[in-house]
Amino acid sequence: xxxxxxxxxxxxxxxxxxxxxxxxxxxxxxxxxxTFVDKIVPPITAIVVVLVVWQGLISLKIVDDPTKLPSxxxxxxxxxxxxxxxxxxxxIWTSVSxxxxxxxxxxxxxxxxxxxVGRVRFVRAAIGPILSGLQSLPSVAWVPPAVVWFGxxxxxxxxxxxxxAVPSIANGLVSGVDQVPPLFLRAxxxxxxxxxxxxxxxxxxxxxxGYVAGMKQGWAFSWRSLMAAEIIAxxxxxxxxxxQLLENGRTASDMAMVFEAILLILFVGIAIDLLIxxxxxxWVLRSRxxxxxx
Amino acid sequence: MATTTLTKADPSVEYAARLxxxxxxxxxxxxxxxxxxxxxxxxxxxxxxxxxxxxxxGKSTLLNLVAGLDxxxxxxxxxxxxxALMFQEHALLPWLSAGKNIELALKLRGVPxxxxxxxxxELLELVRLKGAHGKRVHELSGGMRQRxxxxxxxxxxxxxxxxxxxxxxxxxxxxDVLHDELTRIWxxxxxxxxxxxxxxxxxxxxxxxxxxxSSRPGRVAREWEVDIPQPRRIEDAPVAELSLEITEVxxxxxRRHGQH
Ligand SMILES: Nc1ncnc2c1ncn2[C@@H]1O[C@H](COP(=O)(O)OP(=O)(O)OP(=O)(O)O)[C@@H](O)[C@H]1O
Ligand SMILES: [Mg+2]
Numbered sequence: 001x002x003x004x005x006x007x008x009x010x011x012x013x014x015x016x017x018x019x020x021x022x023x024x025x026x027x028x029x030x031x032x033x034x035t036f037v038d039k040i041v042p043p044i045t046a047i048v049v050v051l052v053v054w055q056g057l058i059s060l061k062i063v064d065d066p067t068k069l070p071s072x073x074x075x076x077x078x079x080x081x082x083x084x085x086x087x088x089x090x091x092i093w094t095s096v097s098x099x100x101x102x103x104x105x106x107x108x109x110x111x112x113x114x115x116x117v118g119r120v121r122f123v124r125a126a127i128g129p130i131l132s133g134l135q136s137l138p139s140v141a142w143v144p145p146a147v148v149w150f151g152x153x154x155x156x157x158x159x160x161x162x163x164x165a166v167p168s169i170a171n172g173l174v175s176g177v178d179q180v181p182p183l184f185l186r187a188x189x190x191x192x193x194x195x196x197x198x199x200x201x202x203x204x205x206x207x208x209x210g211y212v213a214g215m216k217q218g219w220a221f222s223w224r225s226l227m228a229a230e231i232i233a234x235x236x237x238x239x240x241x242x243x244q245l246l247e248n249g250r251t252a253s254d255m256a257m258v259f260e261a262i263l264l265i266l267f268v269g270i271a272i273d274l275l276i277x278x279x280x281x282x283w284v285l286r287s288r289x290x291x292x293x294x
Numbered sequence: 295m296a297t298t299t300l301t302k303a304d305p306s307v308e309y310a311a312r313l314x315x316x317x318x319x320x321x322x323x324x325x326x327x328x329x330x331x332x333x334x335x336x337x338x339x340x341x342x343x344x345x346x347x348x349x350x351x352g353k354s355t356l357l358n359l360v361a362g363l364d365x366x367x368x369x370x371x372x373x374x375x376x377x378a379l380m381f382q383e384h385a386l387l388p389w390l391s392a393g394k395n396i397e398l399a400l401k402l403r404g405v406p407x408x409x410x411x412x413x414x415x416e417l418l419e420l421v422r423l424k425g426a427h428g429k430r431v432h433e434l435s436g437g438m439r440q441r442x443x444x445x446x447x448x449x450x451x452x453x454x455x456x457x458x459x460x461x462x463x464x465x466x467x468x469x470d471v472l473h474d475e476l477t478r479i480w481x482x483x484x485x486x487x488x489x490x491x492x493x494x495x496x497x498x499x500x501x502x503x504x505x506x507x508s509s510r511p512g513r514v515a516r517e518w519e520v521d522i523p524q525p526r527r528i529e530d531a532p533v534a535e536l537s538l539e540i541t542e543v544x545x546x547x548x549r550r551h552g553q554h
Contacts, residue, residue, distance in 0.1 A: 186363050187385040190378065191450060192402040201398060205389045288388040289432020 102161030114173025172214010176207030393427030
């Protein structure tokens with residue numbers, strides 16, 4: 001089919017090459033210096049300001065009760081001790097592994113559920129509104145009933161994670177499916193992508209941005225409710241996660257430990273988002289040209 | 295050259311597309327709104343037909359019917375296999391690279407995996423986009439996207455190619471280049487083409503036959519055989535001359551609407 005013989009004027013090829021060169025933008029990588037100044041310096045400045053104000057409150061004796069506000073150095077020591085005793089990573093791992101495992105289950109349940117609601121009219125009419133309503137219910141609300149149903153154990157915590165993440169994941173997928181441009185479906189149909197082939201080759205990839213957004217939100221919800229569940233579920237053989245650490249600090253009136261736990265919860269939440277979900281989202285958007293570099 | 299291509303088509307089928315008394319109406323504000331009225335039209339194998347009409351006269355509607363994306367309200371449409379459709383917008387899938395878009399069409403046609411890559415490269419070369427296989431859709435210029443869309447449509451290896459104003463949004467020079475390419479590919483492959491446009495000169499530049507649709511409702515108003523030899527240029531005198539004649543008739547059609 002691709003014969004090299006041409007019947008058009010010989011200059012056509014070069015005109016075209018010229019047009020292509022003119023129309024195609026040159027893109028390059030942003031230099032590290034620029035990333036550093038634009039992205040890294042501002043948050044570091046903010047952290048330094050917070051530390052200075054915090055230390056100022058202590059040094060100027062504006063707050064001088066260490067059981068209310070520990071000094072930055074006391075919190076630092078709490079971190080250091082746990083690190084030296086090898087417990088720090090254990091706390092983090094207990095919670096993170098629980099969270100990610102639960103989230104994995106939530107994906108396994110939420111994905112087919114979302115597809116069903118998105119594609120089957122009866123299922124959508126039946127549970128669509130409930131599912132989107134559940135999204136606006138703070139998932140922490142599931143902690144008390146889960147305790148009653150499962151007791152203070154791991155099942156209860158996984159239940160809480162699932163109830164937090166599944167609606168978000170399913171809803172994300174549903175809205176992703178709803179927003180698939182009809183043009184893509186029609187283009188697929190002219191190529192013979194109908195039925196299951198259409199779902200696999202057109203609908204699912206086209207719905208990916210909404211799906212990833214749902215995953216991101218699902219993780220945020222399940223991480224919060226997992227922390228609430230860990231605060232309530234204190235049991236020696238459950239291991240000490242970040243929520244338990246926080247509660248332990250409170251019962252021991254050890255504010256340094258409380259601050260340590262809060263900071264860890266914050267950082268782990270941010271780190272998971274930064275390491276997993278944001279890159280995933282950026283990759284999905286960038287590969288479609290939906291993300292413009294600012 | 296325009297005549298030689300006719301011999302390349304399969305002689306066993308007598309038409310690439312046949313429309314018989316096709317009507318289409320959409321539910322509108324005051325009851326059913328008739329968009330296409332009693333259209334009968336044959337596209338012979340290997341023939342290049344342009345469909346000309348004012349904006350909103352139902353050209354896209356007609357192509358969608360031929361492509362099987364919609365059903366006619368009345369009448370029947372038969373085609374020789376499933377036609378390939380190049381949409382008014384490029385309609386490339388943004389999550390796939392240029393080459394993978396083409397490979398998807400090949401895959402859906404049942405081309406085995408090891409052959410797809412090579413075929414996609416060949417098709418890209420055919421539209422003069424060698425080396426664009428890994429390019430993302432958004433990294434391509436408008437003209438390049440249209441050419442990838444053309445390659446994808448060709449990948450379907452349908453005997454009928456439907457094109458809906460594929461070059462409307464392009465600048466004149468790019469359009470000229472793509473006209474040359476389309477004529478070349480058509481001559482090389484012996485496809486039948488049904489090409490929609492509202493640009494009279496474009497219609498004359500490309501076609502063996504120009505079909506003029508009237509508006510509201512769309513009917514076949516008149517047809518012209520174009521026997522200017524290829525390769526033509528859009529600025530050639532015979533092209534300009536016939537365009538003028540057709541434009542006059544088109545004006546008359548539109549004026550008729552102003553009077554009612
Ligand atoms: N899905 C639809 N529902 C109702 N009316 C429609 C629909 N699709 C098209 N129409 C109407 O049918 C008429 C023809 O539309 P169509 O898109 O076929 O025009 P066209 O000739 O392709 O115009 P253009 O040159 O601007 O692309 C228009 O008046 C439009 O409003
Ligand atoms: Mg149109």
